[in-house]
Amino acid sequence: MLPLHPKAHIPCHLGRHSGPDYSAYGCGPEQAVDGSLGTGWGSTAGDDQGDPTGTFVAKHITVELPKAVDVSSFGVDPASACGDAGSASTGDYSIEVSADGNAWTTVAEGHFSPADRGQLNTVTPTVPTPAVKYVRFTIKGNQVEDVAKANGEDGTFESICGDSSSAGGYDGCQFADLTEMTVFGTATTTP
Numbered sequence: 001m002l003p004l005h006p007k008a009h010i011p012c013h014l015g016r017h018s019g020p021d022y023s024a025y026g027c028g029p030e031q032a033v034d035g036s037l038g039t040g041w042g043s044t045a046g047d048d049q050g051d052p053t054g055t056f057v058a059k060h061i062t063v064e065l066p067k068a069v070d071v072s073s074f075g076v077d078p079a080s081a082c083g084d085a086g087s088a089s090t091g092d093y094s095i096e097v098s099a100d101g102n103a104w105t106t107v108a109e110g111h112f113s114p115a116d117r118g119q120l121n122t123v124t125p126t127v128p129t130p131a132v133k134y135v136r137f138t139i140k141g142n143q144v145e146d147v148a149k150a151n152g153e154d155g156t157f158e159s160i161c162g163d164s165s166s167a168g169g170y171d172g173c174q175f176a177d178l179t180e181m182t183v184f185g186t187a188t189t190t191p
């Protein structure tokens, strides 16, 4: 169950996503908004085939809220899923919101580290977020560099995953996952 929160958890309905769809393996994009930290969205780090190319290609999901919501915060568990090792967890990310699904405003961005896995981390919007109808979460990078550094190996995603002798040495060279993204807030009231 999700932790208690002073604002209500808003159910999210999955819209479009980029990257491959591993729904057949129980790791589709809808698993990122199913309210469970036991399931996750499994995607790829580079191309849709999961080749360790050394070039990260951002992946996103878009969700529609049941009605306009004054968003107070987001809850994010960046942990890897679908059997992938921790390096595939979401690292760099951004969150955008929209009232109409066309015009988007970036309201949060940053980096999740290994210590953030396995829990809903509170992400507070950096700008007011009234009357939100759509939310887009983008995985801009994963935790390959964090895990490599912990192993005493300095390098960038490009150098670590693009080196033909070590490419694929980390699951994150092939995969990028997100366990959960939750929206908290209250229904917008019209004056």
Ligand SMILES: [Ca+2]
Binding pocket: 031, 032, 033, 034, 035, 036, 037, 038, 039, 040, 041, 179, 180
């Ligand atoms: Ca989930």
